[in-house]
Amino acid sequence: MKEESWILVNRAKKNDLDAFEELVRLHQNKVYALCRQLCGNSDDAQDIAQEAFIRAYKAIGRFRNEADFGTWLHRITVNVWLNVCRRKNGQGVIISLDETYQDTEGSGGARREVADQSADPQEALETNELRGLVRTALSDLSEEHRAVLVLREIEGYSYEEVARMLGCSLGTVKSRLSRAREAMKRKVNELARDSKEA
Amino acid sequence: MDCRAANNLISAYLDGALSIDEQTALDEHLLSCPHCTREMELSKKISCALRDIGQEEIAAPPELAGLVMAGLREERRNKPVWLPVAWQKTVAAAAAAALIIVGGSTAALNLLPKAAIVENVPGSSEPVATMAEGPDNSTTELPASSGTEMGNTETAPEPASNEQESGPVTGETGIAPPAASTPAPDNKPEAPANSGNQQLAANLPAREADPYISRELLHYGAKVVSSTFLKVTAADLTGTKAAAVDLAAGAGAATQVFPEQNGDKNVVLLRITVDSRQASGLASELAGLGTLVDRRDESSDITANYNETLVHYRDLKAQLSASSNQGERLQLESQAASYRQQLETWDAESGKQVITLWLES
Numbered sequence: 001m002k003e004e005s006w007i008l009v010n011r012a013k014k015n016d017l018d019a020f021e022e023l024v025r026l027h028q029n030k031v032y033a034l035c036r037q038l039c040g041n042s043d044d045a046q047d048i049a050q051e052a053f054i055r056a057y058k059a060i061g062r063f064r065n066e067a068d069f070g071t072w073l074h075r076i077t078v079n080v081w082l083n084v085c086r087r088k089n090g091q092g093v094i095i096s097l098d099e100t101y102q103d104t105e106g107s108g109g110a111r112r113e114v115a116d117q118s119a120d121p122q123e124a125l126e127t128n129e130l131r132g133l134v135r136t137a138l139s140d141l142s143e144e145h146r147a148v149l150v151l152r153e154i155e156g157y158s159y160e161e162v163a164r165m166l167g168c169s170l171g172t173v174k175s176r177l178s179r180a181r182e183a184m185k186r187k188v189n190e191l192a193r194d195s196k197e198a
Numbered sequence: 199m200d201c202r203a204a205n206n207l208i209s210a211y212l213d214g215a216l217s218i219d220e221q222t223a224l225d226e227h228l229l230s231c232p233h234c235t236r237e238m239e240l241s242k243k244i245s246c247a248l249r250d251i252g253q254e255e256i257a258a259p260p261e262l263a264g265l266v267m268a269g270l271r272e273e274r275r276n277k278p279v280w281l282p283v284a285w286q287k288t289v290a291a292a293a294a295a296a297l298i299i300v301g302g303s304t305a306a307l308n309l310l311p312k313a314a315i316v317e318n319v320p321g322s323s324e325p326v327a328t329m330a331e332g333p334d335n336s337t338t339e340l341p342a343s344s345g346t347e348m349g350n351t352e353t354a355p356e357p358a359s360n361e362q363e364s365g366p367v368t369g370e371t372g373i374a375p376p377a378a379s380t381p382a383p384d385n386k387p388e389a390p391a392n393s394g395n396q397q398l399a400a401n402l403p404a405r406e407a408d409p410y411i412s413r414e415l416l417h418y419g420a421k422v423v424s425s426t427f428l429k430v431t432a433a434d435l436t437g438t439k440a441a442a443v444d445l446a447a448g449a450g451a452a453t454q455v456f457p458e459q460n461g462d463k464n465v466v467l468l469r470i471t472v473d474s475r476q477a478s479g480l481a482s483e484l485a486g487l488g489t490l491v492d493r494r495d496e497s498s499d500i501t502a503n504y505n506e507t508l509v510h511y512r513d514l515k516a517q518l519s520a521s522s523n524q525g526e527r528l529q530l531e532s533q534a535a536s537y538r539q540q541l542e543t544w545d546a547e548s549g550k551q552v553i554t555l556w557l558e559s
Contacts, residue, residue: 017270024263032258037251046259053266058506087496127247134247152213153245154252159213178209184244185237 005069012060020057023069028053031073037150038081040139048084052077074155078147078165085143130188133195137187145180152177199227204234208241410541411512415505423547424474424497426481429556432488438557439466445483449476451553468555477551484555491558504544511537 005026011019031052035045056076063072138146151162152173163173204227210216211224228235432438439455446453451472457464472480485493514534521527 017267017274020270021263021267024266028258028262029256032262033256036256042259046262049258049262050265050269054269057270058503061506127243127250130243131247131250134244135251138248138251149248153248156249156252159215174210174215177213178206181209181212181241181244185240188240188244 006065009060009063009065009069012057013063020060024053027070027073030070031077034074034077034150034155035081037138037154038078038147040146044084048077048080052080055080071157071161074157075165078151081147082166133188133191134184136191137184140187141180141183144176145183148173148177149180149184199223201227201231201234204228204231205237208238211238212241212245408515410508410538411515413508415508416501421501421504421544421548422497422499423544423552424477425495425552425554426477427492427494427496427554427556428481428485428490429492429558430485430488430490431558433559435464435466435557435559438487439468441487442468442470442484442555442557445480445487446470446472449473449480451476451480464559466557468557470553470555471547471550472553474549474551477553481553484553488557500544504541507537507540511541
């Protein structure tokens with residue numbers, strides 16, 4: 001952990017609010033960015049970021065200095081987000097056996113033929129254009145799919161870390177990631193096709 | 199290897215998680231399959247796009263840090279901040295809240311400022327205290343219970359708890375006694391609040407063996423608080439407030455009242471602690487007092503908060519016995535008292551549900 005963070009964390013553990021404020025300023029972009037990616041909108045993102053920091057302050061006594069403070073903050077952030085999802089969805093985030101067929105993606109559910117070649121977003125697609133499609137597709141994915149893609153691809157966390165943050169097994173992370181990538185690809189194809197027809 | 203099998207390996211390939219054999223088989227397939235090659239290329243490009251998105255600088259909104267710290271500092275100054283985070287944003291930081299201690303020991307009731315009225319509402323099993331309407335209210339500030347519960351579901355264990363080696367909080371890093379924190383601005387000798395503090399200083403040593411010193415920390419899951427937040431608008435705030443207090447009393451509930459200011463609107467917060475069996479009925483009645491704007495039902499495991507508060511309280515008591523500086527003692531007394539009140543409130547609320555009613559004109 002960075003030396004300055006280490007000193008600040010130790011002071012924050014002794015209830016030094018100024019030190020904690022400094023930690024907030026140092027890490028707020030990183031925390032907020034994750035919230036933004038998970039939530040898709042800035043209001044929810046801000047609420048979750050705020051809650052995450054407040055929880056972090058209360059839990060800071062349990063933080064071990066060898067760990068990375070930023071990652072620890074992200075763990076708390078994901079936990080807050082998961083709680084919000086659970087509240088929104090009632091019993092819990094819906095886990096289906098084969099999300100390939102899930103209607104929650106909004107694409108109608110039927111699995112597209114692997115050999116569908118009518119729209120190839122790679123052809124003549126600028127990087128920017130693809131990024132735009134990917135961004136839109138990401139916000140259209142189910143919460144579960146979005147979470148694994150955000151944590152693995154956008155934040156770059158390892159399988160193990162992703163499993164820890166989401167509270168699931170390594171095997172679940174791998175299979176969920178695989179399905180999330182497929183769902184993402186389908187979405188991107190669909191969006192590319194729609195924009196061509198438009 | 200067929201196309202389906204190749205497709206199944208793409209995800210692992212992107213993460214560099216293929217075995218040598220798998221990699222070889224995949225490479226061979228791709229050499230002779232233009233379709234799968236295209237799929238692979240698209241997958242790679244999407245992956246790159248996601249990584250690029252991750253590199254983008256996203257700046258946190260400028261008010262975020264301020265909001266976080268305002269929330270924490272208010273808690274430190276012992277104001278009640280047990281509202282959902284989204285509601286907290288709209289409550290003016292300058293609101294003066296007066297804590298009314300309800301139920302519990304009569305010793306606690308002695309701490310009330312003269313402006314508060316404690317009455318036994320007929321039909322209620324517990325005394326109800328309300329603030330007297332009057333100009334005194336705005337300057338009176340008692341050490342309130344440091345309501346730390348944000349009211350968010352916390353049924354999953356905190357990720358940080360995985361780092362614990364032992365259950366109780368103190369077992370790990372050993373929370374150091376709080377350093378002499380910046381005195382709250384209103385703890386000046388001439389402030390009215392201090393008369394309350396001095397009363398505390400007189401009362402505390404007179405108490406018998408403090409159960410919170412020797413009590414064991416709770417096991418995870420021991421304390422769950424169910425809460426309902428209701429936001430209701432009504433034209434006649436005073437009348438509606440009185441009606442709410444009546445309804446609560448009718449259900450045998452204890453009520454705490456906090457006048458607040460929200461911009462140019464008047465807001466009254468009522469914190470009603472009611473037996474779980476009566477809770478949903480009472481909540482519906484309260485919601486019907488005006489126009490229901492928002493409702494949230496939540497349950498939270500506050501064991502960690504409880505334990506943390508217990509530990510802080512003990513630290514403060516330990517510091518107290520070691521300190522001989524009068525000014526410092528007064529401050530420690532006041533902080534300890536607020537933690538203790540919070541613990542007592544939590545204990546009193548076991549098996550009960552808390553309904554927070556936000557009344558706005």
